[in-house]
Structure formats: structure tokens, C-alpha cells
Amino acid sequence: VSQSASKLPSKILELMDGFRASKALFVASKLKIFDHLKDKGPIKAVDIANGVGTSVCGTERLLDACASLGLLEKTPQGYSNNDSANTYLTSDGKYSLHGYIIHSNDHLWPLFTNLEYAVKEGSRQNHRAFGKKADDLFKDYYHSQEVKQRFMAAMHSIAHLTARDVATAFDLSQFKSACDLGGCTGALAYELVQVYPNLKVTVFDLPEVIANTSFFQPSEQHTAPVTFVSGDFFKDDLPEADLYILSRVLHDWPDEKIHVLLSKISALCKPGCAILLAEMVLDDEKKNRSTALLQSLNMLVQTEGKERSGSEYQALLEQHGFTNVKIRITGNLLDVILCVKT
Ligand code: SAM
CATH class of the missing domain: 3.40.50.150 (Vaccinia Virus protein VP39)
Structure with missing residues (x-):
């Protein structure tokens, strides 16, 4: 017997999609698509793809997914940032969340991939996610200038909000x-x-x-x-x-x-x-x-x-x-x- 739409387990289905939506946001941020669209009229997918150096077919699907998630506007003329994208998703605004989004993609994502181990073992998973674990988590963050800069940018961006x-x-x-x-x-x-x-x-x-x-x-x-x-x-x-x-x-x-x-x-x-x-x-x-x-x-x-x-x-x-x-x-x-x- 098939389920009627009104009985669908919508919360569960939404959560099953959650990681896909997060990753779409992370990748669009990493590719600086929101920076590319800032202060411009609508831009076609092909021009965005050429501007950021990606495939047209992949970019178009990413843009459509982002628009459907409310991260971008889509009109027949092309894609543009909405107010929220201009404020929070471009990388240079005072309230930009770009730093935290990149931290989520590059650092938290690999850690959460090991959540099962973390739950089984009751301990942090830096060694599984990144191949090594210092005795203190901040030593893990500060061992390289790049990781430190990314962590500080993440803290900075989220602190502005609060x-x-x-x-x-x-x-x-x-x-x-x-x-x-x-x-x-x-x-x-x-x-x-x-x-x-x-x-x-x-x-x-x-x-x-x-x-x-x-x-x-x-x-x-x-x-x-x-x-x-x-x-x-x-x-x-x-x-x-x-x-x-x-x-x-x-x-x-x-x-x-x-x-x-x-x-x-x-x-x-x-x-x-x-x-x-x-x-x-x-x-x-x-x-x-x-x-x-x-x-x-x-x-x-x-x-x-x-x-x-x-x-x-x-x-x-x-x-x-x-x-x-x-x-x-x-x-x-x-x-x-x-x-x-x-
Ligand atoms: N307070 C900031 C905020 O709310 O955005 C940053 C919070 S961050 C999660 C924790 C901070 O504690 C980092 O800046 C880290 O370098 C600092 N920290 C960690 N261990 C420390 C230590 N032993 N002595 C001084 N600062 C430390």
C-alpha cells in the first residue's frame, strides 16, 4: 500500500536530505558564487560557471538547488543574491558567515563523518578525520597557519552574530x-x-x-x-x-x-x-x-x-x-x- 502525501514522514525525509542541502550551501560558498553575484543583476548559469571556473551542467544544478533552498533568487534572466545572501553569504560583510561555513565544510564535516566512532568511543575524532590528534584540540587547530586562520575566521564570523x-x-x-x-x-x-x-x-x-x-x-x-x-x-x-x-x-x-x-x-x-x-x-x-x-x-x-x-x-x-x-x-x-x- 502506498503512503498518501499527507502521511509522509516529512521530518525524517527532510533530515535525510539535510546533509545534501548543507553541502550545496558549503560548495556554493567555497566557489564564492555569492561573492560573484554581489551587487550585480541576474546572471545566467553559463556566465557564472565561466566566472568561477566550473562546469556549466554542474553549476546549473547547484544554482537551482540553492535557489530552491531560498539561498538565491532565480528569474528567467538568471540568478541573483537575495538580501540574506548579500548579508550572510558573501565573504566580506560584517555579518558574513562565510568563515564559519568554510570551517563547517573543511573541518566539521570530516569530524561528523566519524560521529559513529565518537559515540561508540565517547571521544574526539581528530585522528580519524585528519590523521593525527594532539593532546589538546587547539594544538590541532594551530599547527598550521592555514587551519588556524580558518578557525579564527570561523570564530570571528559567528561571534559577530552574537x-x-x-x-x-x-x-x-x-x-x-x-x-x-x-x-x-x-x-x-x-x-x-x-x-x-x-x-x-x-x-x-x-x-x-x-x-x-x-x-x-x-x-x-x-x-x-x-x-x-x-x-x-x-x-x-x-x-x-x-x-x-x-x-x-x-x-x-x-x-x-x-x-x-x-x-x-x-x-x-x-x-x-x-x-x-x-x-x-x-x-x-x-x-x-x-x-x-x-x-x-x-x-x-x-x-x-x-x-x-x-x-x-x-x-x-x-x-x-x-x-x-x-x-x-x-x-x-x-x-x-x-x-x-x-
Ligand atoms: N571566545 C571566542 C568566541 O566566543 O567566539 C572564541 C571561542 S573558541 C571556541 C575558544 C578560544 O579559547 C579560542 O580562541 C582558543 O584559542 C582559546 N583557548 C583555548 N585554550 C586556551 C588556553 N589554554 N589559554 C588561552 N586561550 C585558550
Whole structure:
């Protein structure tokens, strides 16, 4: 008996196609098709193929798939970017996701290919995906300039999407100095000094990252300056600050390493100093938001960490004397937790 269309398992069918759709987006981004179409009228498939150096028959199918997914407009005159493609898919806009898309294609895709092993073994899969595994995932990222640049571009692009909501989830105007631990390219730091012009922000990250941050400085230099300091937050002295920020840092690590870091921060904090966490905060039953639960799988395939619930973060923080834990679910990709040393 054949199924009637109304009874089709549409959710499952959509997920079976999910990887094909993701790959179509990734390949169109890699080929810079959205850059090619930027600020131009409709262009025919043959001209796009000639422009980006690909086959006409393959390009036409890729373009049609992208148009059907809402990534491009298709008219009888040809293909053009829609507003969303211009903002998020071209490689040079402030809110471009190009860096994260390339990271997804080149790095996360091979890791997710090994998800089955990650689930069976409960550990990250760098060795299977890339032939080697360092003892710390960031050593895997920073062993080559190319992989490091790609990772930093990915963090930079996704941080731009969340920085304003992270900076404004709580009123931080009582703090005079902040240190963004693992602050990478400074994307959040530059947003913070715009929102709080009197706040002095220091970005602390590994030397390999700090050496590479000049690529990512904002072009408009009317914002207050941000200071960059290099070091290892597990081993080296941390800069002094009233507010310590950990954005997408704790999810990289198991509880034991988080305790090392939080106890170092706690030892530096006077009463009234605070920690601001930015993470995808899970609900206590870990039922909600597939984005966050899929991100936890993303942590499984490449880190020793995971996404945690609000109560789990609260318990970690309270063990180090941080109380008055407040959680804001922002509706953006990152939620925000503020707590104070008492
Ligand atoms: N905070 C940024 C954001 O939200 O976009 C970047 C998050 S990224 C997932 C984690 C950051 O922690 C990277 O920039 C990485 O270099 C940094 N990091 C990892 N281990 C570190 C260490 N031992 N000391 C200092 N920074 C470290």
C-alpha cells in the first residue's frame, strides 16, 4: 500500500536530505558564487560557471538547488543574491558567515563523518578525520597557519552574530575592566567597548592566536582600544579585571579543567568581581533546542567538552565562590550567565 502525501514522514525525509542541502550551501560558498553575484543583476548559469571556473551542467544544478533552498533568487534572466545572501553569504560583510561555513565544510564535516566512532568511543575524532590528534584540540587547530586562520575566521564570523546580544544581556556598566579569556579575534571585545565606552577590555588568548589578530581588527577605528595579551589560561598568570568573560570557552573542556580555570579566576577576584559566561545553555532536562544539542555533538567529535544546562553551570560556578547566578536566554545562538564573587 502506498503512503498518501499527507502521511509522509516529512521530518525524517527532510533530515535525510539535510546533509545534501548543507553541502550545496558549503560548495556554493567555497566557489564564492555569492561573492560573484554581489551587487550585480541576474546572471545566467553559463556566465557564472565561466566566472568561477566550473562546469556549466554542474553549476546549473547547484544554482537551482540553492535557489530552491531560498539561498538565491532565480528569474528567467538568471540568478541573483537575495538580501540574506548579500548579508550572510558573501565573504566580506560584517555579518558574513562565510568563515564559519568554510570551517563547517573543511573541518566539521570530516569530524561528523566519524560521529559513529565518537559515540561508540565517547571521544574526539581528530585522528580519524585528519590523521593525527594532539593532546589538546587547539594544538590541532594551530599547527598550521592555514587551519588556524580558518578557525579564527570561523570564530570571528559567528561571534559577530552574537556579540551585541551577549554584551547587552546584562547591564555591565558598573565594571571598569574586563578580561575576555579565550577572546580570540576580539570580536566580542570590540562590541563591549562600543556598548560600554568606559570599559577597558583585555583579550587573553594563546600566543598563536594573538599573533594573528591584526587580520581581524575593525576598520573603523573610532572605538576605544582593546588590549591583547597572550598566554595559556591553564598555566600562566591572568590579567587582573573586575569582570572575567568566558565566551564559548567552558564548552570546550571537561569539568576537571574547568575547575582549574575557575579556581584561578576566583583567586584573583575580589568580592564584587564577576564572571560572564556566554554559551548555549541547555534546559535542565536537555530536551530543548536542537541547535544546542547538535552543538553538544559537535563538541563530542572534536573536544573533551560538552554543552551544559543552567544548573550545571551554576554548580560549577558556586563551587568557586560565585553566587547570585543569573541566566538570560537571549534567543540568539549564545545565552548569557552572570555571577558575582561573594
Ligand atoms: N571566545 C571566542 C568566541 O566566543 O567566539 C572564541 C571561542 S573558541 C571556541 C575558544 C578560544 O579559547 C579560542 O580562541 C582558543 O584559542 C582559546 N583557548 C583555548 N585554550 C586556551 C588556553 N589554554 N589559554 C588561552 N586561550 C585558550
